[in-house]
Amino acid sequence: MTAIQDTDVTLVPDQTGPHELLRFATAGSVDDGKSTLVGRLLHDTKSVLADTLAAVERASRAKGLEAADLALLTDGLRAEREQGITIDVAYRYFSTASRSFVLADTPGHVEYTRNMVTGASTAELALVLVDARNGVVEQTRRHAAAAALLVVRHIALAVNKMDLVGFDRAVFESIRDEFVSAVRSLGVEDVVAIPLSALQGDNVVARSERTPWYDGPTLLEHLEAVPVGGDPALEPLRFPVQYVLRPQTDEHHDYRGYAGRVAHGVVRVGDRVVVQPSGRTTTVAAIDGLDGPLDEAFAPQSVTLRLADDVDIARGDLVAAADDSATASQDLVGDVCVVSERPVAPGDRVLVRHGTRTVRARVQSVTARLDLETLEHLPYSDPLRLNDIGTITVRLAEPVAADDYGRLRRTGAFLLVDDQEGSTLAAGMAVVGR
Amino acid sequence: MTESLTAVRPARRLSQLDALESEAVHIFREVAGEFERPVLLFSGGKDSVVMLHLAAKAFAPAAIPLPVLHVDTGHNFPEVIDYRDEAVERYGVRLLVASVQDYIDSGRLKERPDGTRNPLQTVPLLDAIEGNRFDAVFGGGRRDEEKARAKERVFSLRDEFGQWDPRRQRPELWDLYNGRHRPGEHVRVFPLSNWTEVDVWEYVAREGIELPSIYYAHERDVFLRDGMWLTPGDWGGPKDDEPVERRVVRYRTVGDMSCTGAVVSTASTVSEVIAEVAVSTLTERGATRADDRLTEAAMEDRKREGYF
Numbered sequence: 001m002t003a004i005q006d007t008d009v010t011l012v013p014d015q016t017g018p019h020e021l022l023r024f025a026t027a028g029s030v031d032d033g034k035s036t037l038v039g040r041l042l043h044d045t046k047s048v049l050a051d052t053l054a055a056v057e058r059a060s061r062a063k064g065l066e067a068a069d070l071a072l073l074t075d076g077l078r079a080e081r082e083q084g085i086t087i088d089v090a091y092r093y094f095s096t097a098s099r100s101f102v103l104a105d106t107p108g109h110v111e112y113t114r115n116m117v118t119g120a121s122t123a124e125l126a127l128v129l130v131d132a133r134n135g136v137v138e139q140t141r142r143h144a145a146a147a148a149l150l151v152v153r154h155i156a157l158a159v160n161k162m163d164l165v166g167f168d169r170a171v172f173e174s175i176r177d178e179f180v181s182a183v184r185s186l187g188v189e190d191v192v193a194i195p196l197s198a199l200q201g202d203n204v205v206a207r208s209e210r211t212p213w214y215d216g217p218t219l220l221e222h223l224e225a226v227p228v229g230g231d232p233a234l235e236p237l238r239f240p241v242q243y244v245l246r247p248q249t250d251e252h253h254d255y256r257g258y259a260g261r262v263a264h265g266v267v268r269v270g271d272r273v274v275v276q277p278s279g280r281t282t283t284v285a286a287i288d289g290l291d292g293p294l295d296e297a298f299a300p301q302s303v304t305l306r307l308a309d310d311v312d313i314a315r316g317d318l319v320a321a322a323d324d325s326a327t328a329s330q331d332l333v334g335d336v337c338v339v340s341e342r343p344v345a346p347g348d349r350v351l352v353r354h355g356t357r358t359v360r361a362r363v364q365s366v367t368a369r370l371d372l373e374t375l376e377h378l379p380y381s382d383p384l385r386l387n388d389i390g391t392i393t394v395r396l397a398e399p400v401a402a403d404d405y406g407r408l409r410r411t412g413a414f415l416l417v418d419d420q421e422g423s424t425l426a427a428g429m430a431v432v433g434r
Numbered sequence: 435m436t437e438s439l440t441a442v443r444p445a446r447r448l449s450q451l452d453a454l455e456s457e458a459v460h461i462f463r464e465v466a467g468e469f470e471r472p473v474l475l476f477s478g479g480k481d482s483v484v485m486l487h488l489a490a491k492a493f494a495p496a497a498i499p500l501p502v503l504h505v506d507t508g509h510n511f512p513e514v515i516d517y518r519d520e521a522v523e524r525y526g527v528r529l530l531v532a533s534v535q536d537y538i539d540s541g542r543l544k545e546r547p548d549g550t551r552n553p554l555q556t557v558p559l560l561d562a563i564e565g566n567r568f569d570a571v572f573g574g575g576r577r578d579e580e581k582a583r584a585k586e587r588v589f590s591l592r593d594e595f596g597q598w599d600p601r602r603q604r605p606e607l608w609d610l611y612n613g614r615h616r617p618g619e620h621v622r623v624f625p626l627s628n629w630t631e632v633d634v635w636e637y638v639a640r641e642g643i644e645l646p647s648i649y650y651a652h653e654r655d656v657f658l659r660d661g662m663w664l665t666p667g668d669w670g671g672p673k674d675d676e677p678v679e680r681r682v683v684r685y686r687t688v689g690d691m692s693c694t695g696a697v698v699s700t701a702s703t704v705s706e707v708i709a710e711v712a713v714s715t716l717t718e719r720g721a722t723r724a725d726d727r728l729t730e731a732a733m734e735d736r737k738r739e740g741y742f
Contacts, residue, residue, distance in 0.1 A: 019450055020450060021454070089605075091577045091584055091628070093577070100630075102628055114605060122609070231446065232446050242463040242464060245496045247495050252496075255496075260463070266446065290455065290492075300453070301452075302455075302456040315467045353610055354610075355610075414610070417612060421616070422614025422615055423604055424604045427605070427608075
């Protein structure tokens with residue numbers, strides 16, 4: 001049973017005041033204690049309030065448990081229990097003195113690839129769990145591979161249930177070494193392994209006295225230290241136009257602003273930009289931030305751009321750095337992860353959603369399927385089914401200006417959408433110039 | 435070029451409030467770009483006020499391109515109705531009201547034995563959505579509020595009966611919100627999904643947003659029912675065995691008077707409220723909403739039927 005044992009935690013977070021926001025995703029196989037770990041993080045950061053804890057205690061007693069089962073904190077909806085289904089991602093929130101965290105908690109079984117991809121798509125860090133008794137198993141490698149494919153820059157391995165292996169250093173180090181080399185081979189630079197016991201609280205929030213041989217961070221210390229975001233200045237400008245603002249009032253008679261969120265890079269007044277896919281160039285005349293005019297804006301700020309020339313721009317256009325723009329094309333190649341029951345097959349008519357643009361499209365071919373264990377693309381031409389990841393080529397009714405997902409995540413990502421029902425069929429990652 | 439060599443490059447980092455604000459504005463603009471007839475649910479509660487403020491910032495200097503809808507239980511705090519009317523005026527939006535009282539008067543809805551009207555809001559809400567052909571409905575729900583909300587999407591598809599089917603919810607990937615729907619269906623949109631109660635209050639403080647006065651400590655006649663301080667009123671309280679007392683209280687949420695409890699508090703300014711919320715040991719809804727206590731799955735049940 002995963003009933004939690006209380007620990008003496010003195011950390012009292014001060015949630016108030018400005019701090020950074022880190023989004024991370026958890027993944028684990030069944031029974032490696034993910035719910036307990038998430039429960040432990042929430043509990044030990046004092047994010048679980050008394051009435052919620054009381055409800056968990058009541059439910060635990062009803063199940064015949066002596067202590068509160070913190071796994072129940074992340075328990076699903078009645079509809080899920082009754083129907084035996086799991087909704088892909090549940091979001092949890094907690095804060096410490098220096099950071100706010102958004103945790104995308106993904107269930108580890110059945111539809112795990114879809115869930116991992118969904119959780120990882122917005123995450124800056126993926127937290128992968130293993131049971132110290134079992135070590136790295138197939139699902140561990142798959143979780144790490146999915147995170148690598150989604151270009152999650154930081155991966156942390158929680159080697160859980162260390163209490164059940166007597167906090168044996170050799171066990172931890174062997175798991176760590178195997179995992180780190182597997183993840184490095186996937187191209188992820190930052191990988192950290194932490195020996196812990198979610199059940200007993202070792203090295204989750206409080207440092208454990210039972211791992212004197214471990215001098216790395218606790219899980220929470222690591223979550224607080226990992227850098228948030230990259231440096232926008234190192235990326236070229238990408239600004240998908242969401243909405244054209246034309247007040248047409250006396251005061252703002254000639255105002256014409258392009259509202260959107262900077263997806264990548266920095267934009268400054270005076271910058272030369274190109275409007276894609278049309279290819280017209282112009283200059284940034286003004287940047288209106290949410291609190292007034294700005295000299296520059298950076299990802300992921302929501303702003304409004306005004307441009308020097310009277311160019312025809314609408315929702316769906318991309319404003320990009322003139323000297324380093326995206327690749328506009330009617331042919332799109334990408335890796336897709338199928339997230340719906342409807343397969344993706346050659347000849348299918350679909351919609352492609354990229355940035356703020358939606359275009360009609362036809363799937364031309366399936367060319368490969370990904371072996372998630374090795375991240376190797378194997379030749380394949382059959383329809384891709386739920387949870388498959390594969391490479392497809394798509395012919396678009398109109399050009400789309402996309403980037404290579406490995407270089408620019410937000411303008412490399414796309415969706416395949418069912419043209420009748422509107423449901424999301426697949427998560428796509430464009431392959432450009434590779 | 436005479437760029438100063440000593441110019442300090444600004445740290446290009448967003449605080450959590452700026453990140454949340456930017457995300458919410460992005461969501462508002464996505465809806466304006468993708469939908470024909472959006473509407474914003476507005477109760478005068480702090481989350482709906484923050485939404486209206488964000489909408490104004492998202493579309494400035496243009497007007498907010500959508501009306502607001504108040505589903506009125508008839509059991510209102512007068513301060514909140516006054517506030518609602520002022521806010522609508524100040525932000526220059528059109529107010530629509532769907533009245534639970536009208537439904538009761540015409541026999542289309544029956545008063546519940548316990549007098550609470552929150553669950554009765556669903557039918558007038560769905561009728562207003564259908565009657566006005568709204569295709570996107572902004573709600574102030576936050577995922578930190580309640581566990582049925584923890585799995586809610588930012589764009590949440592509702593069928594032609596307004597129902598939420600957990601099996602039909604779409605995976606939400608990156609910030610590519612998929613709002614496609616068939617005729618008769620609509621999408622509930624939650625721009626504050628990733629905000630916590632403390633975030634909302636810190637944003638209220640930073641932006642200088644005015645809220646209904648009942649959010650701050652004030653003296654009021656109250657009586658105790660089921661461990662909650664309720665305000666006497668036409669809605670049917672107190673009963674004979676429920677003595678009325680004068681207490682200094684404030685409200686953490688604003689809803690139907692019959693089931694929204696006050697908390698004993700002396701927090702009379704925004705910063706005092708933030709300090710109080712940050713150390714509170716009770717969730718916002720647990721402390722103040724009798725209707726969520728009815729059953730463990732109360733919120734989930736109402737959501738499936740088309741509640742906010």
